[in-house]
Each structure stands twice: as structure tokens, then as C-alpha cells.
Amino acid sequence: MGMSVTISAADAQDAEHILKLQYLCYQREAEIYQDWSIEPLTQSLDALRAELVEGRGFVARLGSEIVASVRGRLDEDGTVRISKLIVHPRLQRHGLGGRLLDVVESHFAGEPAPAAKRFQLFTGHRSEANLRLYRSKGYEQVATREIGPRLTLVTLEKAA
Template sequence: MGMSVTISAARAQDAEHILKLQYLCYQSEAELYGDYAIEPLTQSLDDLRTEIVEGHALVARLGDEVVASVRGRVEADGTARISKLIVHPRMQRHGLGGRLLDAIEDQFAGEPAAQRFQLFTGHRSEGNLRLYRSRGYVPVSREQIGPKLTLVTLEKEATASAYVTSA
């Protein structure tokens, strides 16, 4: 490609780019579950900006283009909730999702309050489940959201991230 992908904190001016990328990336999830009203596809720009301000957000850039992103926050109980890990379809299957996941875990590991990492995905999202398991996450619960969707919550202890090697 000639350029390398860099990961950094999201800036306020990245919000619109992240939202457009989120919309693109979640089309396949909506199709998989037959539900185009999922929250990532209906989230407003203002809500996204609030998420960025109130939590942590990282972006991966190829040159000036935002090609991937992840967000999260640490709850009062010490759980770092990671959400909306997205990678542009043309950049998928090159390790970028794993790099972003590692990077956000590293951010949360620096916070004494982060005792565990937690994220969720749909039960049919095999690529997501494979990535999360390769990074040491284990399923801890399942919640039926509708007739076609069960959310699988996965978790790992914060200290475990230092010992897991990528697949």
C-alpha cells in the first residue's frame, strides 16, 4: 500500500468520519440479523460525540483517512466496556481489528480502575467471536434481544491481556 496505518486518540473532528465508517461497517451485521434498526445504524452524531468525550476513542488512519475505530469506557465497578470496534471492509483480515483491540486495552490497563475488559457481539458474528477469543476473551453470558439476535458478552481479566498472544 505504501502507507502504514497509525493508531491514535480520536479527535472531535473525527466524529463525522467515524459515524460514516460505523454506518458502512454495520451494514453486514444488519444484513446478518435482518435488522437495520440496530443502534450503530441509528446513532446520532451528537450521541457519538458524547461517547468520544465521556470515554475513550481510538482511530486508525491510513494517511488522513479514518479506516478503523474503537470506543469504550471504564465503569464504576472496574469493568472496561469496549464497543463499536469497526474496520473498513477493504482493510479487514489484515490484523487491524486486533491491533485496535490491543491498543484500547493498553489504554484501560493504565487506569487503576480497569480490572476486566468486556465486550459483546451477535451470536452469528463468527469473525468477531474468533477475534475476541484469539485475544483471550471468554463468553460469560448470552442475552436474547429478539427472534434473530442473541448478544454474546465476552470478558477477560485486565491482567490477562499481557499474557495473551495474538493468533
């Protein structure tokens, strides 16, 4: 590639780029489940901006291009809810997803009270690559919830 990937906090200026990347990345999930109405594909720019304000977002850049992103939010009970971990299809399987998980976990582990007690995320039951990554990072399945005939969400968690 010739350039190194840098990871930093996302800001309001990044929202539109994150949303476009999110739309691209979730096409594969929509295909797997034959459902193009999933929330990441229908989320508005305003809703994404609100997520960045309510929690924390991180982006990975290759040069000036945003090529990966993740969001996290610390609840009152000490649970960090990690969501929308995305990596551009051309850069998947290069460790970016794992690096972003490490960054979001480190950020919230260092937060003042309320301290993070656990990290939690979810994915679809047929999203094998996602499940493999999360398990390799120490996440364990704690729940499942059937969303419809084609989709069951798998919730995974690990202690902070």
C-alpha cells in the same frame, strides 16, 4: 498499499468520519440479522460525540483516512466496556481489529484508580469473525441475552 496505518486517540473532529465508517461497517451485521434498526446504524452524531467525551475513542488512519475505530469506557466497578470495533471492509483481515483492541486495553490498563479489572465487549451470536477475533485475544463468553427472534447478544470478557 504503500502507506502504513497509524493508531491514535480520536478527537471531536473525527466524530463525523467515525460515524460514516460505522454506518458502512455495520451494514454487514444488519444483513446477517436482517435488522437495519440496530443502534450503530441509528446512532446520532451527538450520541457518538457524547461517547467520545464519556470514554475514550481510538482511530486507525491510512494516510489521512480513518479506516478503523474502537471506543471504550471504564465503569466505577473497574469494567472497561469496549464497543463499536469497526474496520473498513477493504482492510478487514489485516490485523487492524486486533491492534485496536490491544491499544484500548493498554490505555485503560494504565489508567489511575479506579484501575481496570476486566475488559468486556459483546457481539451477535452469528458474527463468527468477531467471535473468532475476540476469542483469539483471550476473551471468553460470560453471558448471552436474546434481543429478538433473530439476535442473541454474546457478552465476552477477560481479566485486565
